[in-house]
Amino acid sequence: MSGFETTGADATVALGRALAPLVRAGDGLVLSGDLGAGKTQLTKGFAAGLEVPEVVTSPTFNILLVHQGRLPLYHFDLYRLEHSDQLEDVDYWGTLEADGVSVVEWGDRFPEAMPLDYLAAHMTITADETREIVLSSQGTRGAELARTWLGACTGLADVVVRNSDSHGGDTA
Amino acid sequence: MSFELRPMTRGDIDAVHEIEHAIFPTPWSRQTFAAEVSIGETRAWLVAVDGDEVVGYGGIMVIGDEAHIMNLAVREDARSKGVGATMLESLLASAVEMGASRATLEVRESNSSAQELYRRFGLSSVGVRPGYYSDTREDAVIMWGDLLARDAASPEAGQELILAIESSCDETAAAVMRGGTELLSSVIASQVDFHARFGGVVPEIASRKHTEAIVAAVDEALEQAGVGFGDLDAIAVTYGPGLVGALVVGVAYAKGVALGTGLPLVGVNHLEGHIFANMLADPTVEPPLVALLVSGGHTSLVHMPEWGVYHTLGETLDDAAGEAFDKVAKALGLGYPGGPILSRLASEGNENAIDFPRAMMRSGNYAFSLSGLKTSVINHIRNAEQAGREVDVPDLAASFQAAVVDVQVSKAVRAAQECGVETFCLAGGVAANPSLREKLHEALADHGIRLSVPPLILCTDNAAMIAQAAHFRFMRGGFLGLDAEAIPNLRLDSEA
Ligand SMILES: Nc1ncnc2c1ncn2[C@@H]1O[C@H](COP(=O)(O)OP(=O)(O)OP(=O)(O)O)[C@@H](O)[C@H]1O
Ligand SMILES: [Mg+2]
Numbered sequence: 130m131s132g133f134e135t136t137g138a139d140a141t142v143a144l145g146r147a148l149a150p151l152v153r154a155g156d157g158l159v160l161s162g163d164l165g166a167g168k169t170q171l172t173k174g175f176a177a178g179l180e181v182p183e184v185v186t187s188p189t190f191n192i193l194l195v196h197q198g199r200l201p202l203y204h205f206d207l208y209r210l211e212h213s214d215q216l217e218d219v220d221y222w223g224t225l226e227a228d229g230v231s232v233v234e235w236g237d238r239f240p241e242a243m244p245l246d247y248l249a250a251h252m253t254i255t256a257d258e259t260r261e262i263v264l265s266s267q268g269t270r271g272a273e274l275a276r277t278w279l280g281a282c283t284g285l286a287d288v289v290v291r292n293s294d295s296h297g298g299d300t301a
Numbered sequence: 302m303s304f305e306l307r308p309m310t311r312g313d314i315d316a317v318h319e320i321e322h323a324i325f326p327t328p329w330s331r332q333t334f335a336a337e338v339s340i341g342e343t344r345a346w347l348v349a350v351d352g353d354e355v356v357g358y359g360g361i362m363v364i365g366d367e368a369h370i371m372n373l374a375v376r377e378d379a380r381s382k383g384v385g386a387t388m389l390e391s392l393l394a395s396a397v398e399m400g401a402s403r404a405t406l407e408v409r410e411s412n413s414s415a416q417e418l419y420r421r422f423g424l425s426s427v428g429v430r431p432g433y434y435s436d437t438r439e440d441a442v443i444m445w446g447d448l449l450a451r452d453a454a455s456p457e458a459g460q461e462l463i464l465a466i467e468s469s470c471d472e473t474a475a476a477v478m479r480g481g482t483e484l485l486s487s488v489i490a491s492q493v494d495f496h497a498r499f500g501g502v503v504p505e506i507a508s509r510k511h512t513e514a515i516v517a518a519v520d521e522a523l524e525q526a527g528v529g530f531g532d533l534d535a536i537a538v539t540y541g542p543g544l545v546g547a548l549v550v551g552v553a554y555a556k557g558v559a560l561g562t563g564l565p566l567v568g569v570n571h572l573e574g575h576i577f578a579n580m581l582a583d584p585t586v587e588p589p590l591v592a593l594l595v596s597g598g599h600t601s602l603v604h605m606p607e608w609g610v611y612h613t614l615g616e617t618l619d620d621a622a623g624e625a626f627d628k629v630a631k632a633l634g635l636g637y638p639g640g641p642i643l644s645r646l647a648s649e650g651n652e653n654a655i656d657f658p659r660a661m662m663r664s665g666n667y668a669f670s671l672s673g674l675k676t677s678v679i680n681h682i683r684n685a686e687q688a689g690r691e692v693d694v695p696d697l698a699a700s701f702q703a704a705v706v707d708v709q710v711s712k713a714v715r716a717a718q719e720c721g722v723e724t725f726c727l728a729g730g731v732a733a734n735p736s737l738r739e740k741l742h743e744a745l746a747d748h749g750i751r752l753s754v755p756p757l758i759l760c761t762d763n764a765a766m767i768a769q770a771a772h773f774r775f776m777r778g779g780f781l782g783l784d785a786e787a788i789p790n791l792r793l794d795s796e797a
């Protein structure tokens with residue numbers, strides 16, 4: 130299992146920031162984990178790294194919030210959706226393939242509706258201030274992102290990088 | 302800031318030129334302004350002044366039945382206060398007096414805020430002049446609009462009949478209002494029995510909840526009001542902020558009706574609508590005021606110094622207040638919607654039992670942060686489980702609620718005092734929370750500030766509040782062009 134352990138919200142924000150330079154249009158990041166695990170915190174860092182000027186807030190109520198940075202950032206949150214066919218109503222599939230990068234909180238909510246190629250981070254609260262973040266991926270682009278993200282995070286303060294699969298592979 | 306309009310004179314030209322020079326890359330010369338002002342007859346030039354300082358100016362030329370908007374500018378530091386819109390309103394009124402029936406102008410393609418303003422006055426883009434601006438070779442967007450449609454739309458003062466549509470997120474709603482005072486109907490689609498109406502689900506549109514709902518909601522609203530499309534004077538619609546897929550349904554429908562009937566289209570900001578729920582419930586509520594907007598998707602403090610002018614003082618940096626209530630209720634396994642259940646349990650608990658953090662309480666600004674509190678509650682539950690301790694749910698609910706309410710109340714009171722207002726409005730679904738109402742009422746009363754809270758049905762999303770806000774826009778001649786689009790992240794402050 131590859132991934133990270135962070136101590137403090139700032140460390141999780143820094144992880145998100147480190148991912149930003151690695152992405153290009155069409156990339157998708159699926160975030161999962163309990164309430165308060167830090168999905169929005171991680172997205173805040175990612176958005177800052179993409180040079181999004183405004184404050185990134187939780188998209189739970191709105192389901193999709195769009196920000197403009199170096200690339201458009203489509204910040205989804207599937208928490209409130211009840212059926213996967215509601216994804217259609219928010220143009221989920223069209224947006225994933227659009228001109229920007231997508232981050233999907235509660236992105237594992239509908240297993241039957243996962244994107245084709247993505248990087249996934251599952252976040253677990255291990256103590257008040259610590260989070261374990263396990264990476265997995267689907268498709269070649271997702272695997273590449275997992276690999277490069279792990280590489281980009283060595284040396285970040287309060288971040289432990291666990292890279293047990295340095296040869297790459299579909300599921301890191 | 303307060304300002305008034307008066308005709309431009311030669312004595313204003315230095316001040317006008319200074320603004321012109323500061324904001325336009327290829328400014329007009331003093332001579333050009335002097336020549337324009339002296340022409341008379343076919344021209345109307347005016348300035349907006351704050352005291353004796355010029356803060357904006359604009360002018361039109363009327364040839365035959367066509368008015369050309371030649372220049373319209375507002376000094377950088379006087380923007381977003383309605384100066385541009387007020388000047389435009391007055392210029393277009395002069396144009397009609399001078400015999401114009403339509404108006405046209407060119408605007409830089411990159412100047413989206415100006416285009417937005419013109420659109421609100423019923424002008425739409427009809428083409429471009431490529432490379433029109435010599436400095437950057439930028440294209441000019443040509444905008445055009447019918448002035449008489451605006452005029453024909455003025456029914457007897459204050460008696461206009463408006464159909465308003467709201468579909469910014471979960472609810473689809475329609476309402477009919479006369480003259481901004483008489484609410485003839487207000488329908489929320491989730492409360493209408495569609496199956497009865499359609500005799501089953503209509504297959505093609507079954508997945509498009511709003512599309513299906515909007516037709517029925519409008520029909521029902523018109524029926525309850527006892528009017529038809531032909532009786533209306535305007536169509537109003539929420540065009541942002543919200544979920545794009547939901548907003549476009551309302552906007553497309555409203556544009557369709559406007560096109561089909563020739564009625565003017567009035568665009569309303571959803572958050573503005575929430576504030577106007579207060580005026581709807583109590584017509585004596587008027588600016589200057591400060592509003593606290595708390596719902597599932599919003600937590601913001603807004604200063605409204607006068608009609609049509611909004612300054613967002615602060616917003617949440619992460620979760621909205623209603624969202625925090627729902628998520629904490631979920632973590633406690635209380636079911637949905639969590640807010641009401643949680644606040645009921647809280648009334649049985651001790652709010653001092655657990656010392657949850659009051660984030661941003663002493664930040665000195667008006668920003669809110671609720672995700673830390675949400676996580677503290679979750680940690681509290683998790684730690685108790687791990688230690689085999691039982692969580693006292695009423696105590697936890699009461700302590701959580703107090704942490705939310707304390708911060709809201711303290712910032713609300715400070716904002717009201719700092720803005721020097723005597724009226725405070727509560728808006729949004731969380732306004733239903735009894736503890737928030739009580740504590741806010743007490744704290745404000747201590748400072749002689751009155752609190753307005755609309756009835757619950759007007760606090761959650763509805764179209765009656767949109768109709769109320771639309772009335773004020775209608776009276777000021779604020780219309781959207783038929784090329785208007787839904788704007789998911791529409792800001793309140795950009796409204797002129
Ligand atoms: N190591 C950490 N990483 C991330 N967040 C942390 C960490 N330690 C503490 N926190 C706190 O945990 C909270 C995470 O909240 P956040 O809203 O980001 O979670 P989320 O996963 O998006 O929740 P939701 O499911 O409600 O969307 C923040 O308040 C943050 O300050
Ligand atoms: Mg979140």
